[in-house]
Amino acid sequence: MENDVATRIYLPVFLLVFLCSASLPQTSQYEFNLDTTRDHLSALSQTIGVRVAGTSGEQQAAEYIASKFTEYGLEAEIQPFSARAVFVGDITSANVIGTNTGIDPGYGTIYVGAHYDSVKGSPGANDNASGTAVVLEVARIFATHEISPTIKFIAFGAEEYGLLGSKYFTEQLDFFDIHFSPGMINLDCVGYGTGQVASTIQGTDFSLVIKTAQIANSMGLGITTGFSGSSDHVPFARIGIPSVFIFTDAVEKPCGPNYHGSTDTFETIDFDGIRRVGIITESVIKDLAENAQLQIGTVVYLPILSN
Numbered sequence: 562m563e564n565d566v567a568t569r570i571y572l573p574v575f576l577l578v579f580l581c582s583a584s585l586p587q588t589s590q591y592e593f594n595l596d597t598t599r600d601h602l603s604a605l606s607q608t609i610g611v612r613v614a615g616t617s618g619e620q621q622a623a624e625y626i627a628s629k630f631t632e633y634g635l636e637a638e639i640q641p642f643s644a645r646a647v648f649v650g651d652i653t654s655a656n657v658i659g660t661n662t663g664i665d666p667g668y669g670t671i672y673v674g675a676h677y678d679s680v681k682g683s684p685g686a687n688d689n690a691s692g693t694a695v696v697l698e699v700a701r702i703f704a705t706h707e708i709s710p711t712i713k714f715i716a717f718g719a720e721e722y723g724l725l726g727s728k729y730f731t732e733q734l735d736f737f738d739i740h741f742s743p744g745m746i747n748l749d750c751v752g753y754g755t756g757q758v759a760s761t762i763q764g765t766d767f768s769l770v771i772k773t774a775q776i777a778n779s780m781g782l783g784i785t786t787g788f789s790g791s792s793d794h795v796p797f798a799r800i801g802i803p804s805v806f807i808f809t810d811a812v813e814k815p816c817g818p819n820y821h822g823s824t825d826t827f828e829t830i831d832f833d834g835i836r837r838v839g840i841i842t843e844s845v846i847k848d849l850a851e852n853a854q855l856q857i858g859t860v861v862y863l864p865i866l867s868n
Contacts, residue, residue, distance in 0.1 A: 592702050592843070593698060593699070593702065593836065593839040593840055593843055594698060594701075595832060595835070595836050595839070597697075597698055597701065598694045598695060598697070598698045598832075598835060598836075598839060599694075599832060601629070601690075601693070601694035601697045601698065602686060602690045602691060602693075602694040602752070602827060602830065602835075603827055604625055605622055605625070605677065605685075605686075605690035605693060605694065606684040606685060606686035606690040606825075606826065606827045607684070607826075607827050609621045609622050609625065610684045611679055611681065611682065611683060611684055611685070612677060612678050612679045612685060613678065613679065613680065613681050613721075614646070614652055614654045614678045614718055614719035614720075614721060614722050614725070615646075615652035615653055615654055615719070618679075619654060619655075619677070619678050619718060620655075622677050622678075622693075622716075623639055623655050623657050623677070623716070623718065624639075626657040626659075626677060626693065626697065626716045627639055627657050627659075629659075629697050629700075629701075630657070630658075630659030630697075630700060630704075630714065633659070633700055633701045633704040633705075634704045634705050635659035635660055635661055635700060635704045635714065636659070636660040636661075636662065637657070637658070637659050637660075638657070638658045638659075638660070639655050639656075639657055639658075640655055640656040640657070640658055640729075640730065640733075641653065641654070641655045642654060642655065642656070642718075642725070642726070642729040644719060644722070644725040644728075644729065646719065646722035646723065646725065647722070647723060649722060652719060652722065652725075654678070654718035654719040654725065654726060655718050655726075656715055656716065656717050656718055656726045656727075656729065656730050657677070657715070657716040657718075658713055658714070658715050658716075659700050659704070659713070659714040659715075660711060660712070660713050660714075661703055661704055661706070661708060661711065661712045662711050663708055663709055663710045663711040663712070664707060664708070664709055665709065665855060666711070666737070666741075667741070667855045667856050667857045668709040668710035668711070668741070668743075668853045668854070668855055668856070669710050669711070669737075669738075669741030669742045669743055669853060669856065670710060670711040670712070670713055670738060670741070670742050670743075671710050671711070671712045671713070671742065671743050671744060671745075671746075671846060671849050671850065671853075672713050672715060672742065672744070672745040672746070672797065672802070673696055673699060673700075673712065673713070673714050673715070673745075673746045673748075673842070673846060674696065674714070674715035674716070674717055674727065674745070674746070674747050674748070674793055675689055675692030675693045675695070675696045675715075675716060675717070675747065675748040675749060675793070676689050676692070676693070676716070676717040676718070676719075676720030676721070676726065676727075676749065676792070676793055677689065677690070677693045677716040677717070677718065678717075678718055678719055678720055678721050678726075679721065679825075680721050680821045682822075682823050683821055683822055683823055683825050684823075684825060684826055684827070685825055686752065686819075686825050686826050686827045686829065686830055687750050687751075687752040687753045687816055687817060687819065687820075687825050687829065687830060688749070688750050688816045688820060688821065688825055689720070689748075689749050689750060690752075691748075691750065691751045691752030691753075691830060691835060692747075692748035692749045692750065692751050692808075693716055693748075694835070695748050695751060695835060695838055695839050695842060696714050696715075696716065696748060697714075698839060699714070699839065699842050699843050699846060700714040702843060703846060703850075708850045709850060709853050709855070710743055710849070710850055710853040712846065712850070715727075715730060717730065717793045720749075720792070720793055724792070724793055724795055724796060726793070727793035727794075727795070727796045727797070728796045730796070731796040731797055731800055734800070739800050739801060739802060740801070741856050742802045742803075743803070743849040743850075743852070743853045744769045744802065744803040744804065744805070744849055745769075745794060745797040745798075745802050745803070745804040745805070746769075746773075746804075746805055746807065746842060746845060746846065747792055747793050747794035747797075747804065747805070747806045747807070748807050748808070748838065748842065749792040749793070749806065749808050749816075750808045750809065750811070750815070750816035750817070750820075751807065751808055751809050751834065751835055751838040752809065752829075752830040752831055752832075752834060752835050753809060753811055753816065753817035753819070753829065753830065753831055753834070754808070754809030754810045754811040754812075754817060754831070754834060755809070755810055755811075755812065756783060756784070756785065756809065756810045757777065757782065757783070757784040757785070757807060757808075757809055757810070757834075757837060757838060757841060758784065758785050758786070758787060758789075758806075758807070758808055758809070758810050759773040759774050759777070759784050759785070759786050759787075759805050759806070759807055760786060760787045760788050760789040760805070760806045760808075761788065761789075761794060761798050761804050761805060761806060762788060762789070762790040762794070762795055762798050762799070762804075763788045763790075765798040765799065765801075765804070766798070766801070766802075766803040766804070768803050769803040769804060769805040769845075770786050770805050771786070772805075772845065772848065773805045773807065773841065773845050774786050776841065776844045776845055776848060777841045777844075780840065780841075780844065782837050782840060782841055784807075784841065785810070789806055789808075791815070792806050792808075794806040805845070807838055807841065807842065809831070809834045809838065817829075
């Protein structure tokens with residue numbers, strides 16, 4: 562015999578409310594410091610040198626990056642991971658994350674990253690101490706700002722073995738980390754070439770590439786657009802986060818004539834190119850932060866009565 566007392570069944574209904582973002586506090590004019598960027602690049606490519614994933618060189622670089630994040634006032638985290646690299650086998654590497662927590666998680670997270678490992682036999686000045694150095698400098702700039710969205714600055718490990726660090730990082734993201742994100746900026750090979758390129762992978766959100774080009778061109782820093790699937794923006798773009806890959810255009814071959822060679826040294830770096838990329842990156846981060854929208858997820862339980 563069935564119980565005649567009504568049974569209440571509670572079903573969750575998710576309501577998303579979209580509100581206007583708080584503005585990024587006004588800051589002083591252009592702050593990008595080329596001297597500190599140069600110091601980071603020297604420390605990574607000269608003092609530490611070769612930084613193959615899973616080796617002591619990569620570990621020293623991770624510790625250096627974490628120490629700088631802490632020095633700047635960010636919450637620093639080393640995120641270790643194990644992965645299987647093609648033709649190499651199992652390796653242990655790490656991502657290094659510096660976080661400036663925003664005023665409300667509902668504004669989402671901006672991701673700014675670059676890989677810090679190099680290939681065997683190469684000090685990896687352009688590929689990619691250059692991108693890592695710029696990430697460290699923009700991390701310094703934004704570390705003490707009270708900003709609506711959270712910003713995570715990430716140095717990815719084991720990129721040279723197949724984007725292993727960025728793949729691992731994105732696998733740890735939840736629904737809100739992905740769908741509330743204003744975007745991801747990736748810097749790779751920004752220290753050699755005649756111009757800047759903003760790209761992402763085909764078939765994904767192109768909006769951040771367009772925004773980057775508009776910002777760069779408005780400052781007289783011409784930038785071209787296109788598609789490239791060969792760096793750490795790829796895992797972010799594939800899960801739906803608007804992504805832009807900024808690099809400098811090398812006519813000879815990707816990353817220039819010293820690409821993956823012993824001649825990819827500090828002495829070959831074009832610091833004026835790095836300065837331009839730094840200005841663009843800082844401006845895109847500020848634009849994303851100022852225009853981030855508050856997105857609140859609320860759970861409402863509605864009773865359903867049945868006899």
